[in-house]
Amino acid sequence: MKKILFLIVLVSTLLAGCSEYQKLLKSNDTNLKYKKAIVYYNEEQYVKAATLFEELIPVFRGTSKAETVSYYMAYSNYGMGDYITGGYYFRNFIKNFPDSPYAEECLYMSAYCYYKESPKPRLDQTSTQEAIDAFQLYINRYPNSSRIEEGNKLIDELQDKLVYKSYLSARNYFDREHYPSAIIALQNAIKDYPGSSYREELMFMLLESRFEYAVKSIDEKQNERFNLAKEEYFAFVDEFPQSKFKKSTDRMIKVIDAYFEKDKSAKEDN
Template sequence: MQKIIVAEPMRKIIFLFVLFAFVLTGCSDYQKLLKSNDNSLKYKKAIEYYNAEQYVKAATLFEELLPIYRGTSKAETISYYISYCSYGQGDYISAGYFFRNFLKTFPDSPYSEESLYMSAYCYYLESPKPRLDQTPTTNAIDAMQLYINRYPNSTRISKCNDYIDELQDKLVYKSYLSARNYYDRGHSPSAIIALQNSLKDYPGSSYREDLMFMLLESKHQLAYKSVAGKKRERYNNAKEEYFSFVDEYPESKHMKRAEKMIEDIESYLSKFNTNN
């Protein structure tokens, strides 16, 4: 019998046809399942879809089943799966909401600890770049701390502390960027307020040296540009800031510029020495 040789382009067409037919069959089976009244089968298939990482199909079935099984033991499991379906799709906002809702609905569930952690972790995943609004970052820190307080012996504590440190660093950097923005724009009054707030809110900031120098320079610039009636007071404020900076960072990389500022400050204030 003569062997039939199928050309390569034809093989591709056959493969695509078979694949298309398979997908159509799968979609057809899923549509039939959605229309079915067999809730036990839907529940079984929803778990199968979830395990196969087909989260959209699984979530659709679980959400359809939830009101049907409300008040039964299966409602807890279904709600748990719904939370993870959103997480599996990368929708961390919805996942976090579902995990928090799970905790409210089933506070005594064996999944409570995990759901509290996942709620905090979803906030962590939502945390944006430092230049953006950091509300999710603050929420993540609060949620991680709540988990630590509630489950102090958990194996996740070390990981939570690492996340908190990372999130705190982001808040510190955000504060630094905001203060620096006023400084870079040369708006001394606003820069002084922002820089002082950043130093107050985050006294251990890794940007402390730069913040203190920018505060010194902002106060010096404010004094230099002030009207005559305010110059003396503001130069004295700049002088105090200089000594605070030098006391804390005597070997600072900014020292040359700081020394030039104190020379100008002392030069201006010297004219009042005979009156003191």
């Protein structure tokens, strides 16, 4: 019996709440809507809050309440997990209220919304780069902020994702034995991220791609391509003399040297 009464009270309360909200939406009392929107926000009823704040933005434009409405609108969307819309409103806040005491916070939150939208490394990383750029803008603009340390950590995390994306793209060509494309992708990855933790593996794959491309080339192209593979070998062993790939690199240089010995003998015989 107590359980049934509890359910009746709960349903009645929900219906009353919905009825109150529907009446509020139809009301012309903008000040009441403003007060209730803040109440809904504080109760984490972000959808209701955002709906009311969106309606109030044009109403209070140019008034003392415009800044507050814009601020809460951004955070309501953020609270809903709509980071694209939230980010838009944070950036809009900065544009409309550049001198606000909340401008710094909103600039950071704009970057953080891009961060929240950053996908897994295998997917398109446009949001990741936008997040890095936005955090860097924040750091440049507010170098003494207490958020600098966190912002730098998030930039490092995002850059690691870009590095891994670059690695995966290059690795994909390499694994499929598309060596000309692999060579370009690997060179780009090494150039773009010279301090990458994948550098040794990337350079090894570049060497192996050069080597395999030479081995599988027609006779007229082999001399040039084996020369490139030999240059890549010396660059690799110079940087990683004790590499975990040493057995493989030793095998490749033996084949390369044997090719040039054979080529030299053939030229002498002619």
